[in-house]
Amino acid sequence: MHQWFLQVKSQFHQSLILCLLLCGSVLAQKQLDTRYLEWEKKLNSSPDEVLQILDRSLPQAQNNNYQLAQHHYLYSQAYIALTYPDKALTHAELGLKAIDKQQFPWLYHKIQIAKVIALDYVGDPQQALPIANQVLTWARQKKDLWLLVEALSARGHIYNAMSLSVNALNDFQEAYQLVPKHGGEINQADIAADIALVYEYRSEDELSVPFFKEAVDYHRENNSFLELSVALYGLGRANKNLGNLDLSQQQLEESARLARKVKDYQGEAYALKELAGMAYKQGKTEEAIQMLKTTHQTFTTSNNKFMLLDTNYSLSRIYLSEGKIKLAEQFWLQAKKYLDPEAMPLQSIGIDELQAKILASKGEYEAAYNKLLETVSKKQKIYTESSIKKLNQFRTQFDLNNKEKENAVLQHENEMQAHRLADQATERQLTNWLIIASFTSTLLLAFIVLRSRKNRLKFEYMAQHDALTNMSNRSYCIKQIKQQLEIHHNNSLLLAMLDLDHFKHINDHYGHAVGDEVLIQFSRIFLSHFDQNVITGRFGGEEFLLAMSYGDQHQLKRSLEQFKESLLERINIAHIPDLKVTFSAGISRCRGINDLDKAIHRADMAMYSAKANGRNQIILHREITQ
Structure with missing residues (x-):
């Protein structure tokens, strides 16, 4: 290569x-004209200055369509650098209109890449993908190295936006191998930042850090302040997720300073948004609010809908935690204005749950309850689709494994046939060989059947249990409850919904590794506390479900109270001795299969009431209704 x-x-x-x-x-x-090449080099350090130059020279460029196309191309690149995707897309399309594809194919495809990047930024990867494929085909045919690398990078970002991370990594790694380590129009440090973004998207922060560092070191050495700011932002986020909070804060603050230095106010706003979250967790509420309001103004200027949704949502949550209900509701309404429920299903659930909390804070418990019912249904659909997707992946891998084994058997039989034809003169040896080969094939087939059966049982177990805690998952838990109701001729049973208190704080403050260990230890103690006749499972996230076919609600409440007390003594995280884990729970009675969904909702509502009353308590649903 x-x-x-x-x-x-x-x-x-x-x-x-x-x-x-x-x-x-x-x-x-x-290639671009000389002056446009010089202006393009300024994009990494002074994109705002490039825009001013383009504005001044636009009247002169309008006299020549080829120059006008280059002008709009640089406009698009500058606006991408400053994170104004709508303006970038507009200028890319104006550039394509100004150029003749047949007469100037190279520049036409160059501008097409700018359009692909802009479409990615505005959230339309479906439209961008076929354009990126066309440019890639043309660049490969013409053996244009730099255009090929640009197209691979652009398509990699499109694949990443479409959650096709393997495809994205393939494109980025091919580009990484094509470019030099230093120098050139594009080098490995530029592509390293792209690879890091894929790992960040997959929440594999440890894998992303080396690539972010490679980009940071190179751009710092070459005083590429804009690119350095972007790479520091990614590295700061990764270290934040890994729990390296002091280092993360330093990197994000430097990213914000550099972005402000090159007048990349969008980049500064992204860094401030992360710093605001860290300030709030440190108890600096007013400082966090001020930073979020600054970012809100910047994102409003650029009409950055994704970040406007995120910023308004964050402000609403902070004001709600401070007891400022009117302000919380005001920013919640602003966040909802930027929500696209179809394209943002998880954000839609978050918005609904926030609305339920606001309604409960206003004393409108029935409305809050109804809103929570809607979110339960949405969550169930998302978890079901995710489980089906994973199961299909397992089935595909299982089929591939079996196909490989079948091919191995066929290959073995072919070799056996070749030996038989070659050794016809020694009939006795051939007979002995066939006996041995037949016995070997029988053993091999028996091994394949045994392994296939073992794999099937393994996949069934994986489809029915939560990978982290080994507890029954949501769908299998519901199935067990229905079977229990049928065994007892549809008689009633007791349900309890448990939710760990302040679990998000544990994840954010100590890191996801600690959060996972808490879930594992909680599940182990939970299983050991109740006998085998009690159905238990992880309902999703930090929520757990329990079903019991004997006793009354008060007995179950006493048993849960005992379990709650044992947690304080038995959960032990080695390097965090003062970590205390509590939960809130709600109990209801299910009166048959037809009442199961409503009974789960009743238990969930009682649990939510326990949360609203201060957490670390257990409430019967009938206590709420009374």
Whole structure:
């Protein structure tokens, strides 16, 4: 691959010299004009200055369509650098209108890449993907190295936005191998930042950190302040998720300073948004609110709908925690205005849950209850679809494994046939060989059947149990409850919904590894506390479900109280001795299969009431109704 790169680079230089000798106009078809190349180099350090230059020189460019197309291309790149995707898309389309594809194919495809990047930023990857594929095909045919790398990078971001992380990594890794470590129009540090983003999207922060560091070190060495700001932002977020809070704060603060230095106010706003969350967790509420309001103004200027939704949501939650209900409701309404429920299902659930909390704070418990019922249904649909997707992946892998085994058997049989034909003269040896081979095949087939059965049982278990805690998952738990109701001829049973208190704080303050350990220890103690006749399972996140076919609600409440007390002594995180884990629970009675969904809702509502009353308590649903 490196030799191919050197060959292409040499051919490029030879073509450049030939073009200079033959015709100056042909050169314009293969790269940007000299002044546009100089302005393009300024994008990494002074995108705002490039915009000013373009504004001043626009009247002159309008006299020549080729120059006008280059003008709009640089406009698009500058607005992308400053995170104004709508303006970037507009100028990319204006550039394409100004250029003749047949006469200037290279510049046409160059502007197409700018359009792909802008479409990615505005949240339309479906429209961008076929355009990226067209540019890739053209660049491969023409062996245009730099255009190929740009197209691979652009398509990688599209794949990442479409949750096709494997495809994204393939494109980025191919681009990484094509470019030099240093120098060149694009180098490995640029692609390293792209690879890091894929790992960040997959919540694999430890894998993202080395690639972010590679980008940070290179851009710091070359004083590429804009790119350095972006790479520091990614590195700061990764360290925040890994629990390296002091280091994360330093990196995010430097990112904000550098973005402000190059007048990338969008980049500064992104960094401030992260810093605001950290300030709030440190108890600096007013400082966090002020930073969020600053970012709100910036995102409003650029009409950044995703971040406006996020910022308004954060402000609403902070004001709600401070007891300022009117302000919380005001920013909740603003957040909802930017919500696209179809494209943002998880954000839609978050908005609904926040509304329920606001309603409960206003004393409108029935409305809050109804809103929570809606979110339960939405969550169930999302979890079901996710489980089906994972199960299909397991089935596909299972089928591939079996196919490989079948091929191995066929290959073995073919080899056996070849030996038989070659050794016809030694009939006795052949007979012995066939006996041995037949016995071997029988053992192999028996092994395949046994392994297939073992794999099937393994996949069934995985489909029915939560991977982290090994407890029954939501769907299998519901199935067990229905079976229990049928065994007892549809008689009633008791249900309890448990939710760990302040679990998000544990994740945010100590890291997800500690949060996972808390869930594992809680589940182990939960299972050991109740006998085998009690159905238990992880309902989702930090929520757990219990079903019991004997006793009354008060007995179950006493048993849960005993379990709650034992948690304080038995949960032990080695490096956090003062960590105390509590839960809130709600209890209801289910009066048959037809009442199951409503009974779960009643238990959930009682649990929510326990949360609203101060947490670390157990409430019967009938106590709420009374």
